Amino acid sequence: MIRFENVTARYTKETGIFNLSFTIQKSELVFLMGPTGAGKSTVLRAIIGDIPVNNGKIYVDNQEIPRFNGRKIAYYRRKIGTIFQDFKLIKAKTVFENIALPLRICGVPGKVIQDKVSEVLKMVDLTGKGKSMPLQLSGGEQQRVSIARALVNEPLVILADEPTGNLDPIVSDEIIDVLERAAAGGTTVLMSTHNYPLIRPRKKRFIELNKGYLVQ
Amino acid sequence: MLRKFLFLSVESVKALSRAKIPALISSITIAITLFIFSIAYYSMTNMIGYSHDFKRKYRIDVFFNADVDIHLGTELFNTILLIDGIEQGDFIDKSEAAAEFKRLFAYDVVDIIGENPLPYGGKFEIDKSYRKAVGMEKIVNEIRRIPGVDLALFSTGMIMRLDQIISNIVGIGILIGIGIFVISVILVSNTIRLIIHAKQEDIHTLRLLGATDTFIKFPFVMEGVLQGVIGAGLSILSITLLKSLLYYVLGEFQFVILEPAMLISGNIMAGCLLGIYASYRSISKYLL
Numbered sequence: 001m002i003r004f005e006n007v008t009a010r011y012t013k014e015t016g017i018f019n020l021s022f023t024i025q026k027s028e029l030v031f032l033m034g035p036t037g038a039g040k041s042t043v044l045r046a047i048i049g050d051i052p053v054n055n056g057k058i059y060v061d062n063q064e065i066p067r068f069n070g071r072k073i074a075y076y077r078r079k080i081g082t083i084f085q086d087f088k089l090i091k092a093k094t095v096f097e098n099i100a101l102p103l104r105i106c107g108v109p110g111k112v113i114q115d116k117v118s119e120v121l122k123m124v125d126l127t128g129k130g131k132s133m134p135l136q137l138s139g140g141e142q143q144r145v146s147i148a149r150a151l152v153n154e155p156l157v158i159l160a161d162e163p164t165g166n167l168d169p170i171v172s173d174e175i176i177d178v179l180e181r182a183a184a185g186g187t188t189v190l191m192s193t194h195n196y197p198l199i200r201p202r203k204k205r206f207i208e209l210n211k212g213y214l215v216q
Numbered sequence: 217m218l219r220k221f222l223f224l225s226v227e228s229v230k231a232l233s234r235a236k237i238p239a240l241i242s243s244i245t246i247a248i249t250l251f252i253f254s255i256a257y258y259s260m261t262n263m264i265g266y267s268h269d270f271k272r273k274y275r276i277d278v279f280f281n282a283d284v285d286i287h288l289g290t291e292l293f294n295t296i297l298l299i300d301g302i303e304q305g306d307f308i309d310k311s312e313a314a315a316e317f318k319r320l321f322a323y324d325v326v327d328i329i330g331e332n333p334l335p336y337g338g339k340f341e342i343d344k345s346y347r348k349a350v351g352m353e354k355i356v357n358e359i360r361r362i363p364g365v366d367l368a369l370f371s372t373g374m375i376m377r378l379d380q381i382i383s384n385i386v387g388i389g390i391l392i393g394i395g396i397f398v399i400s401v402i403l404v405s406n407t408i409r410l411i412i413h414a415k416q417e418d419i420h421t422l423r424l425l426g427a428t429d430t431f432i433k434f435p436f437v438m439e440g441v442l443q444g445v446i447g448a449g450l451s452i453l454s455i456t457l458l459k460s461l462l463y464y465v466l467g468e469f470q471f472v473i474l475e476p477a478m479l480i481s482g483n484i485m486a487g488c489l490l491g492i493y494a495s496y497r498s499i500s501k502y503l504l
Contacts, residue, residue: 046426071428078426088421092234105427147319149425 001026001188007056009046014123017212018041018129027181031199032192034209040192044159048082078106084091085162089134097132097144102153118150124178142173147178158182160191172198189200228438235411239443241405246447246490249400250483251454256389271347278359279337279367287424289336292364301346301355347375384490404494408436433499440495441488448487452480
């Protein structure tokens with residue numbers, strides 16, 4: 001589902017990712033490991049087309065990702081659900097409106113939006129919180145809203161950038177449970193983390209990075 | 217497409233209601249601009265109307281040579297009538313000339329000299345498109361070239377001065393208008409820019425969720441339109457109040473009053489265009 005072929009995306013001569021090659025299969029949950037500055041976020045940003053790739057090719061669903069801004073990249077991003085460490089929820093919108101955004105962007109009818117959002121709210125255990133504002137929720141709940149937003153459009157791939165970074169161990173475990181369920185449902189999940197003890201019990205494949213290079 | 221349009225339109229109204237103060241400042245700026253434009257247009261319309269009334273009195277006085285008799289005089293008069301720019305004319309025979317002399321100087325020329333030495337001539341009114349110093353000069357030169365014409369005159373100084381005054385007022389008006397328009401665009405652009413700046417993070421999130429540029433830009437342009445409409449409403453209200461005040465103070469004084477339909481449609485159209493231009497300018501500059 002995701003294939004990196006000798007990908008280099010650098011910010012400076014020594015920072016970025018260098019000559020990375022790996023493959024992630026459909027429905028796989030893979031952890032992207034490494035210390036701060038290892039290049040985990042860069043890998044995710046390269047997949048979503050948020051930074052330019054200097055060399056190599058990235059394939060998602062057997063298609064090379066578009067390199068330029070514009071409609072092509074916008075349509076490509078609709079196939080990907082993204083979860084961020086800082087949630088990136090729109091504070092002026094309710095939980096329901098935040099989750100519905102990817103569907104609004106695609107022009108999905110209101111009735112379908114209502115059904116799908118209710119479904120994912122249930123999936124992330126936030127039933128009844130649709131009318132709340134993000135700031136009225138705990139960190140764990142906000143992250144679950146972010147996951148629900150990533151899931152609602154039934155994406156091919158979910159990219160989670162340190163989604164447990166700001167959460168306590170119990171809530172973090174719950175978040176990984178939700179992502180595991182998504183993977184079991186057919187979505188490919190790539191989650192970055194520097195918290196090895198958190199992912200160790202999951203017995204999933206992980207890709208380790210250090211200073212932008214692949215370790216394992 | 218329609219669903220997206222409706223969603224984004226509702227979003228624009230919500231965004232406007234969330235940023236009340238900057239939106240109000242923008243709307244008031246647009247209102248002031250439209251108000252000044254309307255007043256300037258209104259004053260210009262009145263001024264041009266009055267100047268046309270005044271120019272309707274423009275005429276060229278022609279005196280034929282002393283040896284021109286009534287037959288040749290009539291022929292000359294008809295020749296002049298055919299010149300481009302002459303609208304109509306009155307033939308002045310010797311007795312009418314004497315009457316005019318008496319009206320101007322309070323003396324009877326026949327009583328003073330014993331005979332009427334005044335020549336035949338004519339008074340000619342000028343076509344609308346020639347009622348300028350340059351146009352009249354051209355006609356007069358043509359008349360002067362006709363054999364048998366002694367003098368052809370018009371009030372050169374006064375007409376040139378009036379032309380100058382009108383062109384100065386129009387020029388200054390255009391300059392002030394451009395100045396006000398530029399200031400207004402900058403103020404509205406800055407307001408939209410502030411709103412965009414405050415939403416930078418949300419815009420980035422929308423991009424990552426797959427929103428196209430149009431989806432992101434549309435609400436800002438719509439906000440500009442709404443600010444334009446609110447500004448136009450305020451402007452129309454102010455002009456209506458001013459109009460009532462003018463009627464109250466000046467009573468029956470004749471004004472060329474703007475038609476309400478034109479006032480409303482003109483203000484709304486100009487407000488929308490100003491809002492769209494200003495918001496699009498800031499989006500193009502700061503969003504991409």
